Amino acid sequence: MEHFVVSARKYRPQSFKDVVGQQAITNTLLNAIENNHLAQALLFTGPRGVGKTSCARILAKMINSDGNDTDEDFAFNIFELDAASNNSVDDIRNLTDQVRIPPQVGKYKVYIIDEVHMLSQAAFNAFLKTLEEPPKHCIFILATTEKHKIIPTILSRCQIFDFKRITVTDAKAYLKYIAEEQGITAEDDALHIIAQKADGAMRDALSIFDRVVSFSGKNLTRKAVTENLNVLDYETYFETTDLILENNIPKLLLLFNNTLSKGFDGHHYISGLASHFRDLLVSKTENTIELLEVGEQTKVKYLEQSRKASRDFLIQGINLANDCDLKYKSSKNQRLLVELCLMQLASITFDGEKKNSRHYIIPASYFKNKGITPVAVTNSKIEDNSNTKTSINEGNESAKEAISSKEAENIKAFKAVTPPKIILKQDTKRTSGLSLSSLKAKKAHQIKQMNVIIDEEDLPQEAFTEQELVAQWNTYIEKIQKEGKRNLASILSIDTPKVIDTTIHLEFPNATNKVEVERNQYDLLAFIRKSLNNFDINLSITVNEVMEKQYAYTTLEKFEKLKEKNPNIELLRKTFNLDV
Template sequence: MENFVVSARKYRPQTFDTVIGQKHITTTLKNAIKNQQLAHAFLFCGPRGVGKTTCARILAKTINCENLQPDGEACDQCASCKSFNDGASLNIHELDAASNNSVDDIRTLVEQVRFAPQAGKYKVYIVDEVHMLSASAFNAFLKTLEEPPSYAIFILATTEKHKLLPTILSRCQIFDFKRITNNDTVEHLEEIAVKEHIQVEKAALQVIAQKSEGCMRDALSILDKIVSFTNGEVTYSNTLENLNILDEDYYFKLLDCLTAQDLAGAMLLYDAINRKGFEGDLVLNGFAEFVRNLLVAQNAKAAALLDVVEGMQQKYTTTAQKISASFLVSSLNILNEAEINYKMARNKRLHVEMAIIKLNFLQQAIVMASENGGVLKKKRIDGPIAFREKKIESLQITQVGEGQAKLLIQKEVVPATNKIADTEKAEIGSNQRIAPKEKKLEGVTGHTLPKPSKQSLLDAIKAKVGRDYEVREVENPEPLEMEKLKAAWLAFGEKLLSQKQYSAANTFKVASLTILNEDCFKIDIQTVVQKNLIEQERMQLLYELQQLFKNRQLTFKIEASSTEMEALPAPLSSRERFELMAVKNPALKLLKEKLKLNIDY
């Protein structure tokens, strides 16, 4: 039985002219070859299946052709071209960076670069999926990529250019491949169908092109699968069946049910779709694309963006004129949200049905009103919103004299209300101010609130808090005197001694005090240990001193002398301890030499 070769390999382009959809790149490469202006490193980047590796192989074949054609193409007749077509060329080396991404693989490649080609002019190194190389491999490749020998040309191919280091990008001539358009894909598939004697419908090829999303390799693979499924006859219906794509007639029927607000019909139609084996996410995604095409079809300028099979444009245009743009835009929002949350839903069918219910009542939800020639959504609230107020007791402080303030206390009682009285509404006009009313005490009728009497701030506070709290006037701080400070200091030390904290008590006795300013004094001690002992008592000590001097800003600093720390000898190392012992006892060193001991210091 003859070995079957898939169309993606069988019809792989062998010359620049046969490359589909990359005219801007093939023309540049041919001109560079004709003018002998080849760069030493190329970077081909773009989506999958658009011809990056194919163009790299054609370039490698063309630059080594012995009989280069005037248009910059290879002759396909010389020994170099034949060896390339047979896969036996020694001047072309391909490296799959996805599986050979270590430093050792790149070093092996760099070692091969040192040897000149035995036949031909150039040695071409094609590194596919170069973004998979490790960072260390990239660094090992930099120098060779920047200054290769005159006979070496590197062609790097990747689908993710953003993952490459800037140092790699700056050393390469970059070519960006674009997705292949649907029209180019359909034309190429038609040519292959003629060569393979396959009966195809153009509508079926357009569906295949849409499904491939600009990837020629995927389009050819899909065609091979459908040909095997249909035994050589590719139609629109069996293509939809094989690709698990819902027919657009279902979407038109569903739209008719939604616009007529026929919820039962829409639910039954979705049930029929579900019974055919179509998952909910396919329905949501397909219907969203259908609504998008309707939105595009409403504007004649955007007709080029209408991505539908041939013969369906007129039906889309006619249907789009009957649907409002607001309905289509809101439908897209609902479908997009439903598709995003589809994976998280436990009941998938109910999730899709809820989206259909929202779409069914969408026209009722969008209640439109005309105002000043414009279109806007209907307001949901026309009147004031009721709110509840609480009692407010306001305090007013007026300046009377230097250092003195008097408090005006005024109670304002506002009853809790849930609506505005009709009489008050009548008094409020559009440009009318509300006259101040007399405020009455709660529960008392016919008596107005007495005018506030002038009193001191302290009396006002006492009257406000009552007798539950004791209000004291703030006392002026006492000056920081050395005698009083030393007495308090020694008293605190005696307190520590009574608590059997002997080390801390002795530290307080030997410490020296110095007043720096009215809010701070300094403590001089000898060691860091004494400093830590005082720090442990800082909070309690400050509290007592601040209470004594009536000064909450009072604080202190601690300074420890470093003389004692400098006087301490540094600890000896193991070697120094042994040498010191050997000086005191020479027999120890003699024993080490006679026994040839190797001491581990």
């Protein structure tokens, strides 16, 4: 079996033109060599895998190179020291002893000290004098990922070059070049995901590339990359956003559960969703589309979905997702936190009713009602369980005769349970909940919401007697007494309801009783209408102040009432000298 060389070693840059994403630094070093303006102590600093050591080796080779590729004797003048394993004072003293010896071939001896931040404090101090005044034939190149750990006296003696992270675009372009070199067919989105996963490190990108190629072979697809790297695909977030915009909470929660079952972390999911909303917001303006670091095919999808979502929704969505992201680590029930966030996101664009809170969630009853499909019954058609359809035409007697008695019962039963069709009239005025006036406004808003426009054709209007009404009236009083509404029950017991046509007439001794009943008339009428199967029933309330005298409220009034019924009570009071 042929020995395999990993891409990070196989494609290590051999010249400055091969270095990816560090053009400013490589140009500076080239000009310094050409103009003989190179410092004797250089410090290369930056994240891992961005080309620090590679640039140091290329620079060391170019310093002594005379342009003849066959002559590599200058390589004997390049010394590499790993400060991670040679970090003692003795190691630095050995180095300073070697520095004094001039090169046998070429002009310079180059010392590359990698991971220089690992040197001990004593080693740094021992290295100070040599670094400040090195021999003319010696050049030091220091490399580190953690510049802040190097003492200031060392930093002040070096010319510092800050290497930047490799951009996703540059990393993807280099991966595409390598894929072509190896005869591998790679999707643009697949290479983009690898470049993103590398997080600015070219060496990591090449390692991931090798791993994915081993998994999928010569055909590198987006699906294969996401499956192998176990990263959340763009499609997951596109589907999530579509469900959020459709206000489909049940499917949204199932999608999140499916994501968790694949081994993904809820924190990664919600932070990725916030980033997805950010990318959609960026896609809404032509000037900011270049900030979208995705492949061309995915960019088209972002542009399409950004047209569906409004700016207000995206900004509010980013705030909610970011808030969930911040609270995630401190939450004791992290899954519930994300699920609540998803439900709030799906409720942003829901316009079914007035929402006074940013934490509003669509009630579960909405989806329950939405999922029920009643048997279709109209004035012209009926469909029973046997899937037989019979046309009904009120002007056609023969068609009426064709309807079976069972079907007629079905129509009657359906009308009995069909609730009245209502049109909600919503008040857009917002009120505070901290004052009496606001409480009145809220009550008025609820009353306005209950204003109904009844479709007479679809509602039952069965006849009823006054005795049936009184029976249902008393049933309602018992019902609200059990619910704790004793004051309302007491008021409804003052007068026995009387019926004229379909209007219930009540008479109360004062306006306070009338107002209390009117506040609760919609629940009362809904109960009575449904119980008597007649949706034409209305309520009429009058105030008769003469009635008020019939009711005793104070202790004296109660005594006077009792004395009218039995005069001997006064004799009893006087005999025992009782107080009223």
